[in-house]
Amino acid sequence: MNDFLNVLMSLQLPFALIPVLTFTSLPSIMKDFANGLFWRVTGGLLILLICCINMYFVVAYVLALNHLALYVGAAILSVLYLAFVAYL
Numbered sequence: 001m002n003d004f005l006n007v008l009m010s011l012q013l014p015f016a017l018i019p020v021l022t023f024t025s026l027p028s029i030m031k032d033f034a035n036g037l038f039w040r041v042t043g044g045l046l047i048l049l050i051c052c053i054n055m056y057f058v059v060a061y062v063l064a065l066n067h068l069a070l071y072v073g074a075a076i077l078s079v080l081y082l083a084f085v086a087y088l
Contacts, residue, residue, distance in 0.1 A: 007061050010054040011081065017047045018088045051085060 021043045027034040035043065055078065062074040 003061060007058050010057060013054060014047060014051050014085050014088070017050065018085070021047060022088075055082070 021035070021040070023029055024033075025035040025040045025043075058074070058078070062070055
C-alpha cells in the first residue's frame, strides 16, 4: 500500500508545479516579480524532467504487478494523464 501511495502522490506533483510556474510567470499577477524567460524555460524543463521520472516509476511499479489487465489499464490512464498534463 505504501508503494501505491507513493506512486499516486508522484502523479499529483505536476498539478502543483505547473500552476505555480504559470502564475509566477504572469506579469499581470506578479508585477515586477514575474519570472523572466530564462526561469520560465528552466522551470518548464525541470517540470518535464520530474514528470518523466515519475512516469518511469509508475511504469516500473505497474510492471512489477505482473497482470495483463493492470498493464492495459495503466497504459490507458497514462495516455489520459499525459494528455491532461499537456493541456495544463
